[in-house]
Structures are given as C-alpha cells and as structure tokens.
Amino acid sequence: MRKRPVPVREAIQQARPFASPRAEALVGLLLTVDGLRRHLARLLEGYGVTLQQYNVLRILRGAGAEGLPTLEIAQRMIERTPGITRLLDRLERKRLVRRERCPTDRRQVTCRITESGLALLAELDGPIREADERALGCLSEAELARLIRMLDRVRSELE
Amino acid sequence: MRKRPVPVREAIQQARPFASPRAEALVGLLLTVDGLRRHLARLLEGYGVTLQQYNVLRILRGAGAEGLPTLEIAQRMIERTPGITRLLDRLERKRLVRRERCPTDRRQVTCRITESGLALLAELDGPIREADERALGCLSEAELARLIRMLDRVRSELE
DNA sequence: CTACACTACTTGACTGGTCAATTATTGTCT
DNA sequence: AGACAATAATTGACCAGTCAAGTAGTGTAG
Numbered sequence: 001m002r003k004r005p006v007p008v009r010e011a012i013q014q015a016r017p018f019a020s021p022r023a024e025a026l027v028g029l030l031l032t033v034d035g036l037r038r039h040l041a042r043l044l045e046g047y048g049v050t051l052q053q054y055n056v057l058r059i060l061r062g063a064g065a066e067g068l069p070t071l072e073i074a075q076r077m078i079e080r081t082p083g084i085t086r087l088l089d090r091l092e093r094k095r096l097v098r099r100e101r102c103p104t105d106r107r108q109v110t111c112r113i114t115e116s117g118l119a120l121l122a123e124l125d126g127p128i129r130e131a132d133e134r135a136l137g138c139l140s141e142a143e144l145a146r147l148i149r150m151l152d153r154v155r156s157e158l159e
Numbered sequence: 160m161r162k163r164p165v166p167v168r169e170a171i172q173q174a175r176p177f178a179s180p181r182a183e184a185l186v187g188l189l190l191t192v193d194g195l196r197r198h199l200a201r202l203l204e205g206y207g208v209t210l211q212q213y214n215v216l217r218i219l220r221g222a223g224a225e226g227l228p229t230l231e232i233a234q235r236m237i238e239r240t241p242g243i244t245r246l247l248d249r250l251e252r253k254r255l256v257r258r259e260r261c262p263t264d265r266r267q268v269t270c271r272i273t274e275s276g277l278a279l280l281a282e283l284d285g286p287i288r289e290a291d292e293r294a295l296g297c298l299s300e301a302e303l304a305r306l307i308r309m310l311d312r313v314r315s316e317l318e
Numbered sequence: 319c320t321a322c323a324c325t326a327c328t329t330g331a332c333t334g335g336t337c338a339a340t341t342a343t344t345g346t347c348t
Numbered sequence: 349a350g351a352c353a354a355t356a357a358t359t360g361a362c363c364a365g366t367c368a369a370g371t372a373g374t375g376t377a378g
Contacts (some may be wrong), residue, residue, distance in 0.1 A: 005311035019288060021303040022295040025251040026195065028310040032191035032236045035317040036185065041336090050363065071326060079191045084367055085328055090363075107326045107373045129178060136181040138312045146302075147309060151187040152164035153297045158194040200366095209333065230356060242335055244358055249333075266343045266356045 036135055043131050052079070053091055057121055060113035061096065067112035069102065077159060096120060195294055202290050206283060211238070212250055216280055219256065221279035226271035228261065255279060 018024035041051050049057070059076050060068065074084040088111060091097040096117035102108040113121075139147065168177065177183040181268045182267060208216070217228060218235050233243040243295050250256040255276035261267040274282075298306065 005308075005315040007311055021291065021300060021307070022298075023288070023291050023303075024292050024296070025295055025303050025307050025310075028307050028314075029192050029195065029271065031237060032310045033188050034316050035314055036302055039317050045336095052364065060326075070278070070328095078190060079364090080366060081326090082328075082330095082367075099367075105326085107375075109327070111186065129182070132182050132185050135316060136313060138316050139181075139309055140183070141180060142303075143309055144184050146305065148180070148184050148187050149164075150168065150298055150302055150306060151184075151191045152166055154295060155191050155194055156164040157294060157297050158198050211334070228356075229358095238334090240356090241337075241358075241360095246334075254328060261356095264344075264356085268357065 039135060040128075041130060044124070044128060047120060048094070049096075049120070052077070052087055053096075054124070056084075056087060056091060057096060057113055057117050060111060061118060061121055063112075065112070067110045069108040069110055070099075073111060090119075189199055195261075198294060199287075199290060202286060203283070206279060207253070208255075208279070211236070211246055212284070214270060215243075215246060215250060216255060216276050219270060220277060224271070226269045228267040229258075230268055232270060233316075250276075 027099060028137070037051065044051060044054050055077055056073060059073055070084060070088065071081060073088075074081045077084070079087075088097060096114055098112050098114050099109050102110045136144065145146055177186070180259050196210065203210060204214050213237055218232055228242060229247065230240060232247075233240045236243070238246075247258060248304060249258060251258055255273055255277065257271050257273055258268050260268045295303065
C-alpha cells in the first residue's frame with residue numbers, strides 16, 4: 001500500500017507556486033534528505049548511536065588496525081574540525097573507540113575502533129543495507145544512475 | 160571555469176566501491192544537500208539570520224497580517240515542535256517577529272512578521288533567487304523535472 | 319639553540335534538532 | 349459543578365555544527 005507521492009508545494013503547505021523549477025527542486029532536496037536522515041537516525045537510535053557516530057565508526061572500520069588521526073576522520077566526514085573532538089569523546093565514553101597519542105608525533109591523536117565497535121557495526125550492516133534499499137527502492141537502476149550523476153554535477157558547482 | 164564532477168566515492172575518500180547504486184545515491188544525496196545547506200547558510204549569515212530563521216520568516220510573510228499560531232509554523236517546517244519555540248525566541252529578540260496570546264483561545268500564541276522582518280526578506284529575495292539558480296544551474300529543465308519527480312517518490316516511501 | 323611559524327587538536331559560546339516531562343487552557347462527560 | 353482527556357506551548361537535557369580563540373608539540377631558519 002504505497003502512498004501517493006506528495007508534491008513539494010503540498011508538503012510544505014505553500015499557497016503560491018514556486019518561483020522556478022530550480023527553487024522547487026532545491027526545496028525538494030532539502031525536504032527529502034531531511035526525511036532520509038530522520039529515517040536512518042530512527043533505525044540507529046535503537047542501537048544507541050547517532051548518524052554521525054555511525055559514520056565515524058564506519059570510517060574507522062575502513063581504516064583498520066592502524067587507525068586514523070583525529071583530523072583525518074574529520075576530513076572524510078562532511079563535518080568541520082571542532083565537532084569531531086566531542087563526537088569522539090562520546091564514542092570513547094561508550095567504549096566504541098579508543099584514542100592514544102601518536103608516539104612519533106605527539107600532536108596527533110590516533111583513533112581506533114574497538115572490538116565492541118566492530119561488533120556493533122556487524123550487527124548494523126544488515127538493517128542499514130535494507131533501509132538503504134527500501135528508501136530508494138522506488139527508483140530504477142537507470143534513474144539511480146541519472147540521479148547520481150546529477151548530484152555529482154551539483155556538488156561540483158559548489159566549489 | 161567549472162570543476163570536474165567529483166564522484167561520491169572520491170569525495171568521501173572511500174577505498175572500496177559502494178555496496179549498491181542505492182547506497183551510493185544515498186550518500187550522494189546526503190553530501191550534496193549538506194553542501195547546498197552550507198552554501199545558503201553562508202549567504203544568509205551576512206544578513207544575520209540562519210537558514211531556519213529565514214524559513215520561518217518566509218512562512219510568516221506568506222501567512223500575512225493575521226499571522227500563525229506557533230505550532231502551525233512548526234508543521235510547515237521540517238522541524239519538530241520543541242525547537243520552534245526557541246527559534247521564535249531568537250527572532251523576537253531581533254525584532255523580526257512579534258508574538259501575542261490569541262484572545263479567543265488563550266493556549267495559542269499568534270506569531271506575526273514585523274516591518275523589519277518584511278524589509279529583511281525583501282532585501283534577501285534577489286540574492287536567494289540567484290543562489291538557487293546558480294546552485295542548480297547545471298541541470299536542464301528536463302533533468303529538474305525528473306529530479307523533482309524522483310524526490311517526490313522517495314519522500315512518499317518514507318511515510 | 320632559540321625564536322617563530324605551523325600543525326593538530328581542544329575549548330567555549332551559540333544555534334539548532336530531538337525527546338521526555340510540565341504548564342496552562344479548553345472541551346467533554348457525567 | 350467536578351473530573352478528566354486533549355491541545356498549545358514551553359522547559360530541560362543531550363547531541364551536533366560552526367566560529368573564534370587557545371594550547372601543545374614540531375620543524376626550520378638564523
């Protein structure tokens with residue numbers, strides 16, 4: 001029982017039509033991604049992590065045993081540097097991440113995912129994958145390819 | 160001098176390919192909208208308002224002289240109820256919005272945009288419109304139409 | 319070897335999103 | 349009228365993004 005698509009203008013209860021198709025697409029993007037974000041956040045909160053924390057754990061799993069310095073992680077996220085410290089503080093408090101000063105360059109702090117961090121990710125892999133597939137399941141392969149290319153182009157316009 | 164589109168996998172410096180096109184599209188959406196958000200926020204900060212505050216002002220301008228009760232505004236935003244109170248607090252402090260208890264139902268608080276609020280929006284209309292056009296200027300009319308329809312469908316899957 | 323720029327964080331302050339709990343007011347049902 | 353649910357808005361507490369400023373450690377040039 002799939003619901004009828006709700007056009008953007010109706011979704012935000014706006015009386016007047018959009019000034020341009022670009023304005024409509026922009027609002028549509030903001031609305032849709034907000035929904036996707038919330039959707040994923042709800043799934044993750046059952047496991048006690050936020051979307052950003054999950055993101056960091058994925059990055060650290062990818063980095064393997066030698067870990068990554070703090071700012072390396074920040075660079076791979078969409079995020080700016082100051083936030084990453086507190087994000088890691090919270091992950092360390094939950095024992096999902098370990099931090100230690102790098103012996104060769106004592107300015108750096110090396111971050112590594114712990115065993116419990118890995119276990120949590122393993123538990124999450126299936127549900128997350130399903131959520132991804134379900135959320136964008138209404139788009140065909142061809143549509144996905146077009147969407148991905150459009151998004152790449154839009155990002156390249158934003159510096 | 161337009162830059163070469165940077166594919167999603169490169170943008171997040173991920174070593175392995177994506178598990179599925181849907182996973183790639185999802186990450187692309189998150190990345191792109193984050194960039195758009197930042198882009199708009201930078202424009203607005205020169206005028207002393209945030210993206211959310213601007214959004215509220217637009218809604219109140221649309222509502223006209225009779226204004227709107229607090230929770231009506233919240234409904235038209237993507238946001239949940241508790242945040243709207245504090246958002247309005249800040250707008251009221253800047254004298255861009257006025258609030259008063261509704262005489263017929265004293266539980267409600269009616270919010271209205273002030274003259275300075277309207278003046279600010281008038282000043283912003285041009286720059287915002289230009290920013291919209293520039294950000295999505297790389298997409299053709301046909302692509303925009305397809306994008307809008309795809310987004311509508313994705314949202315309809317998320318309840 | 320010492321001054322100085324640079325790097326890798328870290329902290330503080332503010333805006334904002336989210337949830338749970340609370341207050342004030344209204345409507346309804348005897 | 350009195351009890352009680354429902355509604356409108358608010359408050360408190362936490363997580364997160366952003367900027368400006370600060371600290372500790374490193375590299376380099378005189």
